[in-house]
Amino acid sequence: MGYIALALPALIGGGAAAYGANKQSEASEAATRAQERIANRQLEMQQPYTEAGTNALGQLEEFSETPYTENPAYQLQSEQLSKAINRALAARGMARSSPALNMLGEQERMLGAQFSGQQLGVTQNLASMGQGGAQASTNILGNLGQSQSRNILSQGDITAGTAGGLGALPMQGMNTYMYGKAAGVF
Numbered sequence: 001m002g003y004i005a006l007a008l009p010a011l012i013g014g015g016a017a018a019y020g021a022n023k024q025s026e027a028s029e030a031a032t033r034a035q036e037r038i039a040n041r042q043l044e045m046q047q048p049y050t051e052a053g054t055n056a057l058g059q060l061e062e063f064s065e066t067p068y069t070e071n072p073a074y075q076l077q078s079e080q081l082s083k084a085i086n087r088a089l090a091a092r093g094m095a096r097s098s099p100a101l102n103m104l105g106e107q108e109r110m111l112g113a114q115f116s117g118q119q120l121g122v123t124q125n126l127a128s129m130g131q132g133g134a135q136a137s138t139n140i141l142g143n144l145g146q147s148q149s150r151n152i153l154s155q156g157d158i159t160a161g162t163a164g165g166l167g168a169l170p171m172q173g174m175n176t177y178m179y180g181k182a183a184g185v186f
């Protein structure tokens with residue numbers, strides 16, 4: 001009877017410890033899966049910005065290699081500006097004069113500078129957006145890695161604690177028996 005009284009609490013305690021450790025391990029694995037789902041969704045949401053930035057880098061390279069005067073938008077604006085200036089000068093009787101040609105040249109340079117600056121600014125903004133998207137993706141993956149590392153360490157702690165607890169059960173039973181025997185219970 002005395003041995004059963006000693007063994008039964010040890011078995012129940014050991015079973016409870018193993019059950020608890022199993023549940024903690026399952027919860028840790030579920031947390032890891034949830035973190036992966038969240039990280040994957042966040043990466044999906046960052047993808048358009050990262051792609052925009054990647055495309056903008058190609059545009060920046062192209063922008064630096066292609067003269068702005070070959071851009072169709074610039075050509076249209078230049079043509080419209082020249083027509084407007086020519087009409088205004090013709091109305092004053094100054095068409096094709098030296099001051100008229102100088103004015104046209106100056107307006108073309110100003111338009112080119114304005115167009116180049118605007119186009120460069122838009123492209124740089126897109127590249128910055130992509131850089132931000134890439135940085136956000138890096139942060140997401142870094143956070144996921146840290147969380148999963150903590151989960152793995154937690155599972156190791158659970159396993160070690162359970163093993164230690166189960167290993168101590170025979171000694172606890174023996175101590176209970178010895179104290180019971182000394183007290184005259186057994």
